[in-house]
Amino acid sequence: MRVVAKFGGTSLGTGDRISRAADSIATAVADGHEIVVVASAMGSTTDELLEEISFEASEADRAEIVSMGERTSVRMLKAALSARDVDATFLEPGDGDWPVVTDEFGEVDVEETKRRADALVETSAETVPVVTGFLAEGPDGTITTLGRGGSDTTAVMLGNYMDADEVVIVTDVEGVMTGDPHVVEGARNVGQISVDELRNLSFRGAEVVAPSALSYKDESLAVRVVHYQHGDLLTGGTEIEGTFENLxxxxxxxxxxxxxxxxxxxxxxxxxxxxxxxxxxxxxxxxxxxxxxxxxxxxxxxxxxxxxxxxxxxxxxxxxxxxxxxxxxxxxxxxxxxxxxxxxxxxxxxxxxxxxxxxxxxxxxxxxxxxxxxxxxxxxxxxxxxxxxxxx
The missing domain is CATH 3.30.2130.10 (VC0802-like)
Known part of the structure; x- marks a missing residue:
């Protein structure tokens, strides 16, 4: 089974959590699954970097600066996988195998990204690609970003374009909850939720899956949200069902x-x-x-x-x-x-x-x-x- 696993900032927030993430990936690889990893910046690194830009900076310079969070994460995760004898390669904008590109308007270049995603399929059978989420490569080779929640977008987009069987979003909640567990008592996991329901919740403050990501989900692509402590990429959590269409x-x-x-x-x-x-x-x-x-x-x-x-x-x-x-x-x-x-x-x-x-x-x-x-x-x-x- 081909799976794109996206690890959010909280699931990579410490060395121990990176080790836990690497264990779950190594287990899935040992079971014969083809895993593509998308990594967010560790913890709240991106927000912290943005806060430090107290000076006038061009969009290109801002993108270069904030990209450092994701670029650090993929190196850490690749090293943790190598320590477990898992053949892994990290990818960032500028690499020859980098998949996500944008056009001159800053929009995803669908045709070129699909072509590169197809090429990535060929290598993912032999090695685990660890891809920086949130980032893209502009037509002139500069680093661009996919906006807030861009790592989710990277994961579901690649899942779609690589014909993956499932995208797993690894985060700090047990899937989609009946309410914010940090605020309400008795919040429990919702086993299944539709794309329509989740999009509406996401637009109104539920930080589970970025709305922009769900536009890349089609009927054949399964998407699931699991807690980083669960340890198993292939079970549990909340299944996101259906597809969102313009009607x-x-x-x-x-x-x-x-x-x-x-x-x-x-x-x-x-x-x-x-x-x-x-x-x-x-x-x-x-x-x-x-x-x-x-x-x-x-x-x-x-x-x-x-x-x-x-x-x-x-x-x-x-x-x-x-x-x-x-x-x-x-x-x-x-x-x-x-x-x-x-x-x-x-x-x-x-x-x-x-x-x-x-x-x-x-x-x-x-x-x-x-x-x-x-x-x-x-x-x-x-x-x-x-x-x-x-x-x-």
Missing amino acids: VDLREYPLACLTVAGRSIRNHPGILQTLSTALGEAEINVDVAASGLDTVTFYVDAEEAERAENILHRQVIEHDDIASVTVDQPLAVITLTGGELPTQPGVIHEIVEPFAEARLQIHDLVTSATSVAILVDWEDRERGLELAQDLF
């Missing part, structure tokens, strides 16, 4: 928009819970929700509009800080899902601009970590869908 979806049936108004309603604790609980107890599903300073808006199936209005109106009567409820229908919702949509600078402008040029009114636009919901008049749904599809 444009038009809801088949119309929605009604119910807006509850009240002065500074958002500043009243419990109001959102009160309103949503009332709808939930009546088994009315909320398709989309949004809030402003003075309003809370729920989008529900148009067929439930009258019943939902009556339910919310009862809450208006019972609570002095809610003034009124109103209904607007029918509306269509077009959902764009994919990649890192809401985190891309200018992406909302790119979405809204064609609708404005077509004179199509957007009633609401609601974003989450990986999706954007566009609400338009029901009669404009087909035209809106065409404009959204053109964005992809």
Whole structure:
């Protein structure tokens, strides 16, 4: 089995942890598996190096400086493997066998990186390549970086391009947890989680696998997260399932928009819970929700509009800080899902601009970590869908 094993900074943070990592790699090699290693900088070396750059430095110089963390890690890990009679070779930008290259725009040169990854497959059957994560080689041979979480990106990218059976992310947690074990009591491991779920958690602060890495996962590539103390690269942890695709979806049936108004309603604790609980107890599903300073808006199936209005109106009567409820229908919702949509600078402008040029009114636009919901008049749904599809 061909496995790409990525060791995070915490899993290489001390000499003992490097030895533990080398033991797990040596065991997998002895069992007949083909292992490619991606190494992060030891501990928090990269952050520490960045903090020390208190002077004006070019991007090229900054990349050279911060690369020292990963370049040290691969040498340490290669030496630890050699001490265990494992034939290993460390790779960094500038080496003849180095696989990850970028174009003149700083983006991964997919064609060239795939070609080099294929060449790396030929050597990985005989030796364990220990690759610096996070780093890439520019078209002029200079060192560039893949951004925060870049070691995860390196690992999953190589796993994809090298036709690996699995990518194993070795970190300081027992896979994906039900909550931060450093904060909440009783946090436990989640045995399986989908790419969609993990991407949303990652964009909202869960430091497990970098969102940029998951875009390289396809259906045939298994990805797993394990704790560095586990000691076995091939079992345990959390399996990440599925693949993330760019999708444009038009809801088949119309929605009604119910807006509850009240002065500074958002500043009243419990109001959102009160309103949503009332709808939930009546088994009315909320398709989309949004809030402003003075309003809370729920989008529900148009067929439930009258019943939902009556339910919310009862809450208006019972609570002095809610003034009124109103209904607007029918509306269509077009959902764009994919990649890192809401985190891309200018992406909302790119979405809204064609609708404005077509004179199509957007009633609401609601974003989450990986999706954007566009609400338009029901009669404009087909035209809106065409404009959204053109964005992809």
